Amino acid sequence: MPEIVLLSGKGGTGKTSLAAAFATLEKNLVVADCDVDAANLYLVLQPRDYICEPFISGYKARIDYNSCTQCGLCQEYCRFGAISVITDPAYPKGKITISHTACDGCKLCARICPIQAISMIPSDKSLWFAGNFRNGKMVHARLAPGEENSGKLVSLVREKARQTAKETGWQRIIIDGPPGTGCSAIASMTGTDKVIVVTEPSRSGFHDMKRILELVHQFRIPSCVIINKFTLNKGFTRDIENWCLENNIQVAGKISFSPDIVHAMVHCVSITEWKPSSETASEIKAVYNKIILPVFSAFRGSGE
């Protein structure tokens, strides 16, 4: 199953705007929004969701004060500093309390409690969705505020996207990835066929691009770079191009900065739909034909 993912390291380089453009150039593809922390692609693609299901992101420990004897053993065992004794008029020696935000959900306190006064409560406020949008299908998710395991939710979104791509027979997936280099970025790229790193010509964009490429190389996934908004700083664009040349990394394209990208977003369409004949749209189409189409057609040819 051909899967192509857009990543960047640094946030705000234009992953989602580019993913929206790629997703609206042709019919019959599945789009997976794996930026579950701050999912935005749905604002442009506006899917009509036919599935909406909860995702259990983890568990939090809760004390039943009717049976707790305040022995303090749980506090001794907790390595996350989540259990403390707070002053409470009802408890002369203080009250054993679990911090919801610090609890990692390891369940050790519940296991070692001599009178089983601690239980694990599932965090089930996160959701995942599948829907139809104008050019195909979209799988996306919303991590509930402050919840954990975004990596696991990303894996779920990708699994559902693969399932959808198989069922429809379309056999092609574009993934909009999260910023950073941690668990959700790793979960977004493992097993994909191509990583497109979207960078911008700034010192921080350049720095973060190198970090994400280092991670991509650890996973041995073929990759290339797009320099977005390259017209904003041609000096840095040259530096990035030279660095990529020295390190044998393909620069797949350069996209001009244009306020049209923001205007398109405000109107909930992609730049290629908003101004199809603009310079920016043509540059994006060129990248699509050069990088994305060959990956998709190679798999169709192999009959996988």
Add this chain to the structure above:
Amino acid sequence: MKITIASGKGGTGKTFVSTNLFFSIQKEGIPVTLVDCDAEEPNVMEFFSGILTEQIPIIQKIPVIHEDSCTYCDKCREYCNYNAIICLPQAKHIQVLEDLCHDCGACLAACQYNAITEKEKTLGHVSIYRLPSGALIVEGRSSIGVYSPVPVIKGAMHHTHPDGITLFDAPPGISCPFIATADKADYIVLVTEPTPFGLNDLKLSVQTLDTLQKSYGVVINRSGLGDNSIYEWLEEKGIPILAEIPFDKEIARVYSEGRLIAEVNPGYRYFFTNLYQKIQNHAGNCSSQR
């Protein structure tokens, strides 16, 4: 006072605000430390030069299972809530998946045969830089391939200014890395941009901070670029706008070169000093209401 500069969406200008704010208030002679908590992609030190005075490795403990005393009873695997242990009793095979380990100690508590000890794994580093002015910048940087930046973030956040101001430059998003940075702050500055993406992610950040019961205000960056819906929403919610930064190609150029607009253009130094005053006022009001 501890102030976190955050945003749900990446690239809205968190680091832009925190570096310029830091620069401007230290020029006023106010004691301040800046902590870069975006450990997956730390960028603060690209804007400053200083002397590295200390580098502290952040260590996690990982279990080591000694097969000479292991009976393959399977209890450690059962206790591990992160699926980090594989045990096949019949094949007498046991293995730790180090990347999945959260250092909770459950396997150690489970083992009755003293077959588990622990080794150390480096997750990243906390670096402390001293600037010519004497102010400190603390950088958390997680190693490439490490799943969670949270231990490095927590390690960096220990280095607050003893009696002055500490600014935390937060990682993007609303999950555990962001929570770790917001949880210890007295006030949070949310940086956003007036676009549908910016508004959507701002709503998520606000929802998160309300759950944590934190005080916050908003800085709108690149104003004039998008639409009005963010202003309408903020007004409806009664959330204060602390400052607006116009969309300005000079700012974008100076920032992209790793320089500070508050240093290049004194008008902006005044702007950020003013922002600091506003934060002080709001944070003061919020704490007196509690």
